[in-house]
Amino acid sequence: xxxxAALPQSHWKAFAxxxxxxxxxxxxxxxxxxxxxLEKSYGRTSLNDVAERLNITKPALYHYFRNKExxxxxxxxxxxxxxxxxxNDIADHCGTGLEKVEAFIxxxxxVMTVNFGRCxxxxxxxxxxxxxxxxVRSYKRKIDRRLRSFxxxxxxxxxxxxxxxxxxxxxxxxxxxxxxxxxxxxxxLSAEEIATxxxxxxxxxxxxxxxxxxxxxxxxxxxxx
Amino acid sequence: xxxxAALPQSHWKAFAxxxxxxxxxxxxxxxxxxxxxLEKSYGRTSLNDVAERLNITKPALYHYFRNKExxxxxxxxxxxxxxxxxxNDIADHCGTGLEKVEAFIxxxxxVMTVNFGRCxxxxxxxxxxxxxxxxVRSYKRKIDRRLRSFxxxxxxxxxxxxxxxxxxxxxxxxxxxxxxxxxxxxxxLSAEEIATxxxxxxxxxxxxxxxxxxxxxxxxxxxxx
DNA sequence: GTTTTTACTTACCCGTGGGTAAGATATCAG
DNA sequence: CTGATATCTTACCCACGGGTAAGTAAAAAC
Numbered sequence: 001x002x003x004x005a006a007l008p009q010s011h012w013k014a015f016a017x018x019x020x021x022x023x024x025x026x027x028x029x030x031x032x033x034x035x036x037x038l039e040k041s042y043g044r045t046s047l048n049d050v051a052e053r054l055n056i057t058k059p060a061l062y063h064y065f066r067n068k069e070x071x072x073x074x075x076x077x078x079x080x081x082x083x084x085x086x087x088n089d090i091a092d093h094c095g096t097g098l099e100k101v102e103a104f105i106x107x108x109x110x111v112m113t114v115n116f117g118r119c120x121x122x123x124x125x126x127x128x129x130x131x132x133x134x135x136v137r138s139y140k141r142k143i144d145r146r147l148r149s150f151x152x153x154x155x156x157x158x159x160x161x162x163x164x165x166x167x168x169x170x171x172x173x174x175x176x177x178x179x180x181x182x183x184x185x186x187x188x189l190s191a192e193e194i195a196t197x198x199x200x201x202x203x204x205x206x207x208x209x210x211x212x213x214x215x216x217x218x219x220x221x222x223x224x225x
Numbered sequence: 226x227x228x229x230a231a232l233p234q235s236h237w238k239a240f241a242x243x244x245x246x247x248x249x250x251x252x253x254x255x256x257x258x259x260x261x262x263l264e265k266s267y268g269r270t271s272l273n274d275v276a277e278r279l280n281i282t283k284p285a286l287y288h289y290f291r292n293k294e295x296x297x298x299x300x301x302x303x304x305x306x307x308x309x310x311x312x313n314d315i316a317d318h319c320g321t322g323l324e325k326v327e328a329f330i331x332x333x334x335x336v337m338t339v340n341f342g343r344c345x346x347x348x349x350x351x352x353x354x355x356x357x358x359x360x361v362r363s364y365k366r367k368i369d370r371r372l373r374s375f376x377x378x379x380x381x382x383x384x385x386x387x388x389x390x391x392x393x394x395x396x397x398x399x400x401x402x403x404x405x406x407x408x409x410x411x412x413x414l415s416a417e418e419i420a421t422x423x424x425x426x427x428x429x430x431x432x433x434x435x436x437x438x439x440x441x442x443x444x445x446x447x448x449x450x
Numbered sequence: 451g452t453t454t455t456t457a458c459t460t461a462c463c464c465g466t467g468g469g470t471a472a473g474a475t476a477t478c479a480g
Numbered sequence: 481c482t483g484a485t486a487t488c489t490t491a492c493c494c495a496c497g498g499g500t501a502a503g504t505a506a507a508a509a510c
Contacts, residue, residue: 018476018487041351043268046467060488098431126266161433167422171400178399197392205430206323208386243457243506271497285458
C-alpha cells in the first residue's frame, strides 16, 4: 500500500466502476500488459491474461485498442519516450563528451528499471508488424546515433581515449540494455546503485591504475599460453 | 561454397538420401533449428518451418527428437558446452585476475557469434519446461560465478581496481551477451574485431588517461546541472 | 531374394488464442 | 425520466501449430 507507486500492481481498480474514463482505463491496460509481457513475454501472454488481471473480459479490451499489437506498440512508444527525454536533457546540459556519456549511462540505467523502458529492449521486435517495426527501429537508431555522437565528442575534446565509437557504443548499450533482463524491482540492487556503479565501471574500466606498474611486471611474463 | 563452414546454410543435404545416418541428420536438424530460432524466435518458428528447410515433413523430425522443446534444450546444451570449454581453458592458464577477465571477454565474445552460443543468451528461457529451465539456469549460474571469481581474484591480486564484483560482472556479461542481439555473420564487424575491441574497452574504460589532468579541471566546473 | 527394420509421408486430432457479432446494462445529457 | 451512447459480457468463429496414427517405401541384414 505504502509503496504503491513503485511496485507493479493492481491496476484492476481502474475498471472497478463503469464510469466513463477512457484515458485512465487505457493506461491501466497498458501498465498491466507491460507487466505481463515482461513476466511471460508477449507471445505467451494472451489477451485473456491481461483481461483477467483487470477483472474484465477479453472483448472489453477492444474498446481501448484495435488489436493486440497496438498494445505492444504503445508500450514501445511510451518506453522510447522516456529515453528520448533523457537524451534531450543531456544534450542540453553541455559538458565534455565523457561527461555526457556518463550522464547517459546513469539516466539510461534508470530507465531500464521502469516497466515501459524495459519493454523497449526486452520484448521481441519480431512480434511487430512491418510498419510498427520500422517505427521502433527509427527510435532505436536515434538513440544509438546520439550515444555515438557523445562518444565522438569525447574523443574530439580529448576526454575519451581514441577508439571506435561504434564498438564502444555497442559495448555500453549492451551492458545497459541487459539490465532489463535481470533487474527485479524487489531485488538486492536498487536502481540508484546500478546506475551509479555502471556509470563508474563503464567509463573507468577495471584496471587498477594505482598499481599498474607493479602488475605490469608480473603480468607480462604470465600472460596465458 | 568456399565459406560453407562459416556461413549458416543448407543442411538439407543431410536428408537428400534415405541412408541411415542418425547422428548427422540429428545435427542437421539442430543447426537449421538454431538458425531459424535466431531469425524468427522459437515461438514463431513452427516445426513445419524447420522441416521445410530440410526438405522433409514435420513428423519426420519426431524420429530424432521427442518434441519441439527437446530441440530447443539441445541448442542450449551445445551452446553452454562451448562456453564451458573456454571457462576451463582460462582457469587453467594462470595469470592475474585482470588477464583472466580479459581472456574471458575475448573468448566469450567469439562464442556469441556462433549460432549455438547465441541461442543460449538470445532465446527466451520462458519457453523451457520447469526441468529444462533449472538445468539451463544451473549452467548460467556457473558462468556467472566463474566470471565473478575472476574479478575477485583481480581485486585480491591488485590488478583490478576495488569494486563490487557482482555489478562489474553484470556490466561485462551484459555487454557481451548483447552481442548476440546485433551480430550478423555478413556484417561490417568481424568476430575477431569485436572480441579484441571489447576486451580493450571493457577493461580499460573510456577515460583518456594521458590528458586526465587537463580535463579534470574543465570537467569539474561544467558537470551538468 | 526374402525378411526385418528404419525412414519418412499423408491424413488427421485438438487445444489455444486472436478477433468478431450481438445483445445486455450502466452512465450521462437533456 | 427518457433516450442515446458508451461500456462490458456471453457466445462464437477460425487459423495455426504441436503432436499422433497408420501406412508406404527404401535400406540393411541374412
